[in-house]
Amino acid sequence: MNEEFDLGNLGLDTSPETIFDLQRGFGADLIATLDYPLPNGIIEKEAKQRMERSIANAVATLKLLEKRDDNTTQIYVVLHGRNQDEIVWYIRKLIRAIHEQGVERPINGFAIGSLVPRRNSIPTIIDIVTAAKNEIKEQGFDKLPLHIFGIASELLPLLVYLGFDSFDTSTYAQMARNLAYIHPQDCKQHNIRKLSKLECNCIICKDISLRKIQAVLGSDVTHRKIKGMYKSECYAAVAVHNLILQLNTMAEIREALQADSLVDFILEFAEKHEKARVSLQYYTGLANTHLACAASRVHFTPIQKEIPQPSRIVSLNVSDNAFVLPVDYTPPRDKKMLLILPCSYEKPYTVSRSFKFVESHLKTNLNGNYDKVHIVFISGLFGPVPIEFVQQPPLTTYDYHLTTRNKSGIQRVSQRLRNYVLKHKSHYDSVFAYVTSKPYRIAVENLTKDAEIMILPPNTRRHSPHEFYKKENIYSLVDTISTNITDYE
Numbered sequence: 001m002n003e004e005f006d007l008g009n010l011g012l013d014t015s016p017e018t019i020f021d022l023q024r025g026f027g028a029d030l031i032a033t034l035d036y037p038l039p040n041g042i043i044e045k046e047a048k049q050r051m052e053r054s055i056a057n058a059v060a061t062l063k064l065l066e067k068r069d070d071n072t073t074q075i076y077v078v079l080h081g082r083n084q085d086e087i088v089w090y091i092r093k094l095i096r097a098i099h100e101q102g103v104e105r106p107i108n109g110f111a112i113g114s115l116v117p118r119r120n121s122i123p124t125i126i127d128i129v130t131a132a133k134n135e136i137k138e139q140g141f142d143k144l145p146l147h148i149f150g151i152a153s154e155l156l157p158l159l160v161y162l163g164f165d166s167f168d169t170s171t172y173a174q175m176a177r178n179l180a181y182i183h184p185q186d187c188k189q190h191n192i193r194k195l196s197k198l199e200c201n202c203i204i205c206k207d208i209s210l211r212k213i214q215a216v217l218g219s220d221v222t223h224r225k226i227k228g229m230y231k232s233e234c235y236a237a238v239a240v241h242n243l244i245l246q247l248n249t250m251a252e253i254r255e256a257l258q259a260d261s262l263v264d265f266i267l268e269f270a271e272k273h274e275k276a277r278v279s280l281q282y283y284t285g286l287a288n289t290h291l292a293c294a295a296s297r298v299h300f301t302p303i304q305k306e307i308p309q310p311s312r313i314v315s316l317n318v319s320d321n322a323f324v325l326p327v328d329y330t331p332p333r334d335k336k337m338l339l340i341l342p343c344s345y346e347k348p349y350t351v352s353r354s355f356k357f358v359e360s361h362l363k364t365n366l367n368g369n370y371d372k373v374h375i376v377f378i379s380g381l382f383g384p385v386p387i388e389f390v391q392q393p394p395l396t397t398y399d400y401h402l403t404t405r406n407k408s409g410i411q412r413v414s415q416r417l418r419n420y421v422l423k424h425k426s427h428y429d430s431v432f433a434y435v436t437s438k439p440y441r442i443a444v445e446n447l448t449k450d451a452e453i454m455i456l457p458p459n460t461r462r463h464s465p466h467e468f469y470k471k472e473n474i475y476s477l478v479d480t481i482s483t484n485i486t487d488y489e
């Protein structure tokens, strides 16, 4: 997968045993078996392989505990499936494998994975978790605790009702990265810079001044205190506030359970939270439980239609040599200006928002000279990809995210880009790069000396995604290209 998270790079071999010992070494009391999550759109063969490896690892971990006579470690076996049939298949295959291999070490709990990539499809989540719960019961494990990986927030009350015991999430922190503050009243996300007041009594909000936070965030100063506060403290405050709201929900659920009023709590909660409402309405159509009957009698505020997720085929088993430019490749004859652009998550790159943004500005502002611009994308995995190739697999299927910590990846991209630019230098009159994202920027900056690239926007120090879309930045590109247009007539 992503090299940065490949423990092999840290000199660790990732066997069930080493991973188990690593988790033990961290001081874990509760350990989940080493697993391979299933991203959306993953090709069928890889999905099967990943599930089979996850199952094999679970069995191997149980065997290891048996061999070590370890009866105290709480071991949770991770379950995966992209839909209800698949998770049922998975559980049956797992239990069969445990029996066939004569493993007697008991399992202490189950944990459901692969839900995060499906979090935008509430029906899929509900289908998977209810199917898993039923099958676990069928197999005689209904006394064991159940954990859900990566899903919490608005689905919490219903998931507890469905029989799940524990949850983990990082959403509160991810939201804070975009300064998204969960409003305690309407429970929606608001950018803290745009709020007019904080209506929250949590330990964070009661002591901070919204005006001060907004002033600090609005300042151009970085890495220094402004009004006695670092910018990072504002992000942290939002994250902690968001987390507190989640913990409060958990506390309310526990209270409701004790008071035997979970159904009432879920109905009230659903009126306030749109996703909770979507999940409850979907569940009501499926089940014949006390909750489903109670919910069917409530008239809820209508739900806004869900936005369907774009789907594409994804492969994680793509090597960095899976795409190589033909040795006799030459850039198109009439395209004399090279423009290097970063790749995108969306494939082909040409459908991405970032590409369309650049394309539309150049088309509008270059007086017909856009035809002379040759776009070459920098793929974090393959290096340079001329626009003529973007429709070809594996360029349409790979999924790879180059990060700043991935030094060897940056070096690979840099080296390949350098080879491309030096090889085709005589073809182009000028070479530009428009790059804001830090790892890509480093990769391009590494080769400026002999490659003579004009890198834009100039002097960018911030690397947040919206730098790419800033007016002054895109105009710096338009202007630089305009002044370098050679008249070919």
Ligand SMILES: [Zn+2]
Pocket (backbone or CB within 6 Å): 200, 201, 202, 203, 204, 205, 206, 241, 244
């Ligand atoms: Zn608060």
